[in-house]
Amino acid sequence: MAQVVTFPESISGSAIWDPGPEKLSDDEYWAFCEANRDLHIERTAKGEIVIIPPAGGEWGYRGAEIIGELRNWARRDGRGRTFDSSVQFFLPDGSGLSPDAAWVSNESLQRLTKQERTKYLRLTPEFVIEVLSSTDSLKQAKAKMDQWIANGVELGWLIDGDAETVYVYRKGHRSIARQHIQEVAGEGPVAGFVLDLHPIWAGL
Structure with missing residues (x-):
């Protein structure tokens, strides 16, 4: 039932x-x-x-721009796959979280059977992006980023479009706030990926 x-x-x-x-x-x-x-x-x-709760059109537009850029890069790069917020990751601490965008290496995906890939993914993505919406609390969004890192994410970006700020989270390092930048470059597992922030800052 x-x-x-x-x-x-x-x-x-x-x-x-x-x-x-x-x-x-x-x-x-x-x-x-x-x-x-x-x-x-x-x-x-x-x-x-x-x-x-639903986040609205502005967030949806920003999220679509980001996932599109990450997907296009991942296709060219070939080392991993891109996932959107409809996919949930079951993490080592027992939580089930859905980032706005994620990148998972082919090596990590190959550890799962074909059947295991049809439901939730019991793995930690190497790279995640969260996009702050009007219904989000910045404090809680930062706490979620800390949780991602604690569960093994190597690199994470929390993007606040209204404040034109990217909070960069790295495994083993303090988070860094980068304000009014026009692009942000990936490193580690997603070295070579560069996100153009112009459409994110401009919004709808």
Whole structure:
């Protein structure tokens, strides 16, 4: 039976449901996501279910520009694949997170069977991008970036289009805020990728 719930608690625009001491198993959680396809759902390391509100056209445009540039580069480069926010990664700490854009090496993907690739991906992407929307809390977005890095992401960018700022996160380093730059260059796993920020700053 499909499980649909009402979320009474709202924190900075995101609704949170704690299923209690009997946390959902991975398969139960995935079934819950399948039964609520109209919702953007993530899971915390504590097993709480987080419903993320719609972000609007401005965010959608920025996200589309970013995923398009990353996809086009990845095709030319050939070392890995690009994923959008519809894909969820099951991480070592038990959380299930969906970045706005991610890059995963072919080597990492080859560790999964064909069947395992049809659902959630039980791996940590090497590179993620998160795009701050009008419904996001900067503090919580930064905390999510810290969580990505703690779970093994090598490089991450948190992009605040309104403030024209890119927060760069690297494994083993402090995050750095880069303001009013016109492009940002990848390194490590995505060396050679350069994101043109002009359309992101310009917006709709």
